[in-house]
Amino acid sequence: MKKIFLAVLIGTLFTACGGKEETSETKENDETTTEETTENAGGVFKGIEVLNSIPDPVETAALIKDLGIRYDKSALNDVNKKSSYSKSHEQALNLGVYSADLAYANIYSQNQDAIDYLTAIKEMADGINISQYFDFEKIKQMTSEGTDLEELLKVTLSNLHQVNEELQKEQRGEMTVYIVSGGWLEALYLSCYVAKEAQNSTELKEYIADQKIILAQIVNLLSNNKDKSTHIANLHEQFSKIATAYEPISLVYGEVEDTENKQGDEIVVEQATDVKLNFSDADFNTLYDTIVEVRKEIIK
Amino acid sequence: MKSVTKILALGAVFTLLMATNVQAQCDVSAYTRKCVQFLKPKGFQFLKSYKIDGKNGNRETVRYSYVFSRGTTYLITLANAEQDTKGVKLTLLSPSKQVMTSSYSSVAKKNFPIQLKCQRTGIYYLNFEFDQGSDYCAASVLGFKR
Numbered sequence: 001m002k003k004i005f006l007a008v009l010i011g012t013l014f015t016a017c018g019g020k021e022e023t024s025e026t027k028e029n030d031e032t033t034t035e036e037t038t039e040n041a042g043g044v045f046k047g048i049e050v051l052n053s054i055p056d057p058v059e060t061a062a063l064i065k066d067l068g069i070r071y072d073k074s075a076l077n078d079v080n081k082k083s084s085y086s087k088s089h090e091q092a093l094n095l096g097v098y099s100a101d102l103a104y105a106n107i108y109s110q111n112q113d114a115i116d117y118l119t120a121i122k123e124m125a126d127g128i129n130i131s132q133y134f135d136f137e138k139i140k141q142m143t144s145e146g147t148d149l150e151e152l153l154k155v156t157l158s159n160l161h162q163v164n165e166e167l168q169k170e171q172r173g174e175m176t177v178y179i180v181s182g183g184w185l186e187a188l189y190l191s192c193y194v195a196k197e198a199q200n201s202t203e204l205k206e207y208i209a210d211q212k213i214i215l216a217q218i219v220n221l222l223s224n225n226k227d228k229s230t231h232i233a234n235l236h237e238q239f240s241k242i243a244t245a246y247e248p249i250s251l252v253y254g255e256v257e258d259t260e261n262k263q264g265d266e267i268v269v270e271q272a273t274d275v276k277l278n279f280s281d282a283d284f285n286t287l288y289d290t291i292v293e294v295r296k297e298i299i300k
Numbered sequence: 301m302k303s304v305t306k307i308l309a310l311g312a313v314f315t316l317l318m319a320t321n322v323q324a325q326c327d328v329s330a331y332t333r334k335c336v337q338f339l340k341p342k343g344f345q346f347l348k349s350y351k352i353d354g355k356n357g358n359r360e361t362v363r364y365s366y367v368f369s370r371g372t373t374y375l376i377t378l379a380n381a382e383q384d385t386k387g388v389k390l391t392l393l394s395p396s397k398q399v400m401t402s403s404y405s406s407v408a409k410k411n412f413p414i415q416l417k418c419q420r421t422g423i424y425y426l427n428f429e430f431d432q433g434s435d436y437c438a439a440s441v442l443g444f445k446r
Contacts, residue, residue, distance in 0.1 A: 049365075050365075052364060052365065052366070053364075053365040053366045053367050053423050054367065055366070055367045055369060056347055056348065058345070058347070059347070059369060059372060059444060062345070062444070062446050063371070063372075063446060066446040203371060206370060206371075207369065207370070207371070210369065210370060210421035213367065213421060213422065213423070214367055217423075251370075251421070253420050256394075256419065256420045258394075258400055258401075260400075260401050262405075262412070263415075265412060265413070266375070266412055266413045266414070266415045267401055267402075267403065267405075267412045267413070267414050267415070268414075268415045268416075268417070269392070269400055269401050269414065269415070269416045269417065270417045270419075271416075271417060271418060271419035271420055272419060273419050273420055275370075
């Protein structure tokens with residue numbers, strides 16, 4: 001039950017902080033209207049809705065576990081550092097980092113570690129004044145009582161949808177950028193960390209190579225908004241270093257064939273494609289070193 | 301007496317308008333729970349929930365995007381106040397914004413959850429469209445499994 005609850009919380013954290021939906025009145029002018037919606041969302045951050053499409057760190061954690069790699073707590077950011085993050089941008093970035101660590105600890109059923117990371121997340125959330133959207137005490141109580149999943153979902157989901165909207169209304173879109181960026185970077189770090197052990201894991205290397213797509217989205221968002229604050233400009237500079245390290249790396253896709261079937265009560269779409277991975281050991285080492293360096297700046 | 305009747309009538313209209321306005325709020329918590337219930341028996345883990353608010357008909361479509369990853373299977377469920385989720389449908393678009401599939405079956409005249417066995421990482425689009433005259437309020441939940 002704890003595992004499910006934490007997965008829901010993590011997912012909801014990122015969902016809630018992930019930006020506005022893209023909306024359109026008609027199909028014909030959806031591009032224009034999407035842009036207008038972003039402006040209307042009250043966020044001073046141009047294109048912030050891209051954060052909504054960033055994958056949740058729980059997916060990375062699931063992949064790592066799926067590969068049979070053992071749990072390694074030493075890879076995670078130390079929860080005892082939480083008190084040293086006093087500035088709001090540090091707290092938001094490390095809220096993201098701790099959320100990814102929580103996802104990792106949780107998927108390996110390391111309940112005490114998961115609770116420690118939940119506590120750290122609460123402290124970060126308090127720091128940036130978003131803890132009102134997380135009823136941590138009630139959630140903890142419900143978890144210990146083994147409350148039905150539906151009820152847990154009601155508690156966690158009902159309020160947390162408001163977080164992004166409220167941050168946008170308060171012109172605090174910058175916080176969502178830090179939270180999502182921090183979470184994504186930590187998940188990338190963890191996947192690279194374990195890839196060093198699982199040298200022959202093609203699946204993991206493909207996954208890491210594909211993160212280039214997401215990095216491009218984040219770097220673009222940071223680039224378009226780097227004049228908003230020195231912290232965003234600094235984050236842009238740091239993430240650009242990772243983008244440079246990614247340059248020789250790619251997963252090249254052939255033509256994708258989609259096959260649609262009706263299976264039971266679902267419509268199932270299966271994809272098939274060939275891929276070519278360009279990712280040498282030297283490229284990996286450069287990428288890993290760069291990620292470690294950038295992460296060090298964030299969790300220091 | 302006439303003016304009293306007029307005031308009462310205006311009051312009634314005002315109350316009705318207010319009540320209509322309250323009813324028109326899009327509260328998706330029950331729909332989200334309905335979607336979530338569908339995931340676990342099929343072995344999917346919750347990932348995200350989406351509020352699909354047509355703003356009382358002012359929005360015909362609501363679009364979200366998400367990066368689906370190679371090697372992961374996703375399940376997208378949809379729910380509203382209707383038994384068969386009538387009044388809204390989901391169209392899944394590829395990274396190149398080509399239509400991949402729709403949740404609505406014109407044969408069965410109902411919506412079905414969409415499962416995507418992803419082999420190409422990219423930004424995919426979830427396009428929700430309301431029928432005219434629907435209640436313009438629905439929820440969708442995205443689940444995943446490896």
